Amino acid sequence: IENNLSNSCEENLDKSLDVFVSYRRSNGSQLASLLKVHLQLRGFSVFIDVERLEAGKFDNNLLQSIRQAKHFLLVLTPSALERCREDSECKDWVHREIVAALQSNCNIIPIIDNFSWPEPEELPEDMRAVCHFNGVRWIHDYQDACVDKLERFMRGELNMRGDGPMRGVGTMSTSSKGDVTPGTPSIVRAPPTYQRMHSNESGKGSDKDVNGNRD
Numbered sequence: 446i447e448n449n450l451s452n453s454c455e456e457n458l459d460k461s462l463d464v465f466v467s468y469r470r471s472n473g474s475q476l477a478s479l480l481k482v483h484l485q486l487r488g489f490s491v492f493i494d495v496e497r498l499e500a501g502k503f504d505n506n507l508l509q510s511i512r513q514a515k516h517f518l519l520v521l522t523p524s525a526l527e528r529c530r531e532d533s534e535c536k537d538w539v540h541r542e543i544v545a546a547l548q549s550n551c552n553i554i555p556i557i558d559n560f561s562w563p564e565p566e567e568l569p570e571d572m573r574a575v576c577h578f579n580g581v582r583w584i585h586d587y588q589d590a591c592v593d594k595l596e597r598f599m600r601g602e603l604n605m606r607g608d609g610p611m612r613g614v615g616t617m618s619t620s621s622k623g624d625v626t627p628g629t630p631s632i633v634r635a636p637p638t639y640q641r642m643h644s645n646e647s648g649k650g651s652d653k654d655v656n657g658n659r660d
Contacts, residue, residue, distance in 0.1 A: 465514035555580030
């Protein structure tokens with residue numbers, strides 16, 4: 446018992462970073478940077494992988510930052526998990542980041558922007574648990590309301606994990622495919638189901654696998 450308590454204390458002490466933002470570089474960098482700005486304005490320390498990474502130490506620095514983070518924001522833009530589907534060797538960086546966050550007991554919060562979840566069984570077993578976390582549906586016209594919702598998740602005011610695959614936020618209704626339609630942020634005077642704005646993101650850059658290959 447003493448060892449378990451000691452390990453728990455050490456883990457808490459190591460969580461020196463508030464937020465790690467994981468994203469697909471091909472189309473998620475703009476939203477990732479936007480989240481960083483919003484959260485820093487609210488006093489959170491935020492890490493995204495365009496910062497402070499030295500050549501040749503990409504993997505160690507990145508994974509260490511995840512272990513130090515209290516919260517892991519997974520930016521899910523269109524097809525963000527596509528490269529994870531058949532990645533049995535865990536070479537894709539988004540896959541690796543998700544696995545590291547699960548192993549490090551980070552508070553995982555998906556940020557969903559025009560993204561459709563695959564079925565959990567279509568993903569490698571070591572990352573399937575990410576499908577069971579509640580997330581924030583990003584609406585570009587209501588950014589402040591979305592960040593308010595995110596902050597409530599981070600402060601533990603909303604339930605973070607469900608019993609089944611979670612596809613949205615807040616009040617949820619199930620569709621014929623088992624998908625979930627999010628409730629609207631409190632400032633939006635609209636029915637629970639609404640037409641979301643499409644992202645105009647054009648994130649620049651590319652993704653690297655563990656061998657340094659890019660898209």
